[in-house]
Amino acid sequence: MIRIWSAAALVLVLAGSAIWVTEIDTDVRAVLGDAGAASRSLDTREGRTQIIAVSAQEAGQRHTAVERIATVMRSSLLVASVSTGPSQPEPDLIEALWRHRFALAPPRADAFNTVAMVQELTAARKALSRLEDAALAQYYLRDPTGSFRRVIDQFKAIPRPDTDEMGFWLAKDGRTNLIVADLTDGPFDSDAQASLDAAIQNAADRTAVRILGPRSITARVSREIAWRSQLFGGIATALLLIWLVILARSPGAIFACLLPLAAGLASAVLVVTGVFGGIHVIALGFGATLLGLAMDYPLHLMAHGQSEAARQRAVRLILIGAATTAIAFLALTGTGVPVLAQMGVLVAVGLLVSAIVATGIAPALPPLAPYTRRLPIRFVSLPNRSALLLISVGAMALGLFAMAEDRKDPLIALPPPVSETISTFRDLMELPSGQIRVTTKGQTLREIAERQRALIPILDGLERDGVLCRYEMLGAILPDAGPAETLPTRETLAASLPLALERAGFKPSFAADAIDSYEVALKHAAPSPAALGDLMKNRAIASLLHVDGAGFVAPVRLYNITDPELVAKSVSAANITGVAVQDAKAEIGVALDDLKSRALAALSAGIFVGFTVLLILVRRARQTARIALACAAATVSAAALSGAVFGGFSIIQIVALALIVGIAIDYAVFTELVGSRNDARVALHSVMLCAVTTLIAFITLSFSGVSLLEEIGLTVSAGVVIMLGICMTRPIDSPKDRM
C-alpha cells in the first residue's frame, strides 16, 4: 500500500502545483498560429469594429437600451468610440477639410471664370438660409471656386445606415437600432471581450440585443469551445469511472487506476505551462483524450495480474509502447502551431509519467474482476496476413491519394448561434466582405483616385451581374478634377474676383479675405500623407483612406458578394497599377496547407524515430516490422475512412492520426510481442478492455458539438476499432515471437 500512498502524495503535489500555476488560454487564434490570416484580421480597423443591434417593437424602449449600452461601452477601456447615430463633424475635421480642399476637390480650370464664381458665391449665400449648411456657410462664402462645398457634398454622399426621427441608426427592418463602435488598438483578449459583450447584454433592458464583430465572434467561439470541452471532458470522465467500477468493483482498485492518469495529466499540464507560459483550452480538452490512453496502463497491468512473470512482461511492454508513442507525439512541437505543439508535449509527458507511475504501483494493483475473463476472445485466422495488411495499406493509401483534394470548410465551424447572428445582420444591414479585400496604394490622393476610378467599370459590371450589391471607395467619392493643371496665382484671382463678388451681391472689401483663404488652400494643395492625419480621425474617412509610410492605402469596400472568387479574378485580371486584391479565405487555406505539410513532416519524422527506438528496445526486426505494418494498416485505413466521411483531409485529421499511431503502437506491442496461445489471449483480452476504455473517451468527444473535437473523436474511434480487428488476426503459437 505504501506505493499507492506515495503515488497519491505525488499526484497531490503535482495537481496542486498545476492548479496554482496554470493559466488557461481560450484564444482561438492559437489554432492557426503565427501564420494565421485570421490572427492579423483581428488587429485591423475592420477587426476592431463592433456592431450592436437592439431590437424591440417600441422605439422608446430601443432608444433607452441604446443609450444604456452606449454608456456601458463608453466606460469600457476596450472601446475607443461609440456611435449611436450621425454626429456633427468635429471643428478640427472641418478645418482640415477646409485647409486641404484643393487636394480633395481640386478646382477645374473653368472654376475661375467670372460666371462660374458668381454662381458659386450665389449658392454660398443661399447656404446661410439652410439649417443644414448654416454653420458651414462662412466657409462657402470665402471659397469662390466651390471646392469646399463639393468636398462637403461628396462626404455627405458616403452611404450610412438610415436614421430614425430621434437620430439613432436604424436597420432595414425598421424596428432595430444599431450601435457602431471601434475597439481600442490593443491585443485581443478573449476574456475581456466576453466580459464586455456580457455587460452589453445586461444593459439590453427588455430588448433583443445581438452583437457582431470579428473580436466578439472570436471570443464567443472560444467560450463555446471552452465550455463544450469542459462539459464533454466531464462526461467522458464520468463514463470512464463507471467503466472502471464495472472492471474493478473495488474503490481501492479504481483509486489506484486513476493515480497514473492523474499524475500524468498534472505533470503534463505543468510542463506545458512551463514551456508555453499557459495551456490552451483545446490542448487541455485534448488532455481528456489522454484519459483514454493513460488508463490503458493500469488496465494492462491488472489484466496481466495472474502471475508475476506476466506482470513483468506487461511493465516492459508498457514502457516500450509509452516511449515510442511519446517520441511520435513530441514531433508535433515542430509544427509551429501553438495548440498542436502543446498537444504534443501534453501527450508525450502525460503518457510517460502515467506509464512510470503505473509500473511503479504495479505490484499493488489488484487483478480484474473475475467475470471480465469471460469476455468472448477469438482470434481470426487470416492466411497471408502480412501480405493482406500490406495490400490494404497500399489500397487505402491509393484511396487517400485519390481524395487528395483539400477541404474547403473552415478549421473550426462557427457554432449555430453565431452563424444565425451573422445571417440576421445580413438582413439588417449591408455588410462589407471580410473575405475579399481590394486595396489601392498611391503617393498622392489624385493617384489613389485615378487608380480606383479605373476599377469602377469592372465593379459596375459585377454589380450589374448581381455578383456584388454595391461598393465604396474614395475614388468614387472625390470629385473628378480632370487633368492635373496648375492653379491660378493669388494675383490672377485678385484680378477677376472683385467683379464676381459685386455681381453676387458681396462687398468689394471681402475680396481680400477670400484671396487670403485661397492662398492658404494653394499652400496645402499637395499635402504629404502625414499632413492629412487629422482627416483620418473621422470614422467614415478612415474606413476609406489610411496613411502607409510615405504613401496612402485606400481600401475598396465591397458589399454582399455572391461569388468572391469571380470578384478576385476580375479585379486581378484588370492588372491596375497599385491595386491589389486579397482573398482572406484562400490565404487561410494556403496557411493551413502549409501547416498540414509541416504537421505531416513532423509526424512522419516522429514515427520514424519512434520505430527506430522500438527496434532498439525490442531488438527484433521482424517483430518491429510487423508492429509497424499493423500500425500503418490501422492508421491509413482510419485516414481513408475519415477522409471519405469528412470530404477531404485536414490538419485536424492528422492530429487524430497521430493519436491512432500511439494507440496502435500500444496495442500492437502487446499483441505482437507474445507467442503462446495463453499469453496472446491475455494480451488480446487486455487490449480489448483498453479499446473499450479508449472508445468511451473518443466517442464522447465526437458528440461534443465542436467540429474540431468531433473529427478527432470519430477518426480515432475508427482507428481503434480497425486496430482491434487487426490484433484479432494476429497469428499465435509462434515461439519466435516470444519476448
Next chain:
Amino acid sequence: MPADVPSLLATIPDPEGRAIPYREEIGHPALAAPEVAEGSLSVEDGRLVRQQRVPEAETAVIGETTLSLTSESSGSKNVLPIPAKMQPTLRTLRAVMTGNVAAFLGPVALAPAKGSGGWTLAFPDLDADLGVMTVSGCGARVRQVDIVEATGTRRTIHLGTPE
C-alpha cells in the same frame, strides 16, 4: 407689460398647429445686402416646424437634438443632429414659441420696449460662441427674434404678417 417672463409667455397663444409667417434677414459682413428667407413656423407635437419657401423650399422639423430636413426640390429626407452652435438658439426659439420657460438656458432679462405694451427678452449668455439673442414683441405677440452670431452673422426673424 407682464411682470415676469412666465406671465409674459402665458399670455402668448399656443401656436400648436398654427402657421406663423416669418421673414428672416441674414446679414453677413461679406454681403452688401442681407440674404432673405421666407416661410412659416409652427409647432406640431411639441416640435418646431420651419417651412421655408424662399430662397429654397425646405421643411425642417426641429426636435430636441435632431433636425429632420426635407428638401422640396429633391424630395430627399435627412435626419441629422443639430449643429452644436445652433442648439441654444433653436432650443430657445422653440421654448419661446411654446411658452416653455423651463427650457431656457441661462438668465433671461425682461425689459419694456418702445410702444405701448412692447417688451424685450434678452438672452445674453446662450453660448460663448453664439453671441446674443433677443426676442421682442408686443402684448401677447412675439414680433421679432434677433441673433448676433460670434462670426458676425446677424439674423433677424420677423414673425407674423407684416403690418
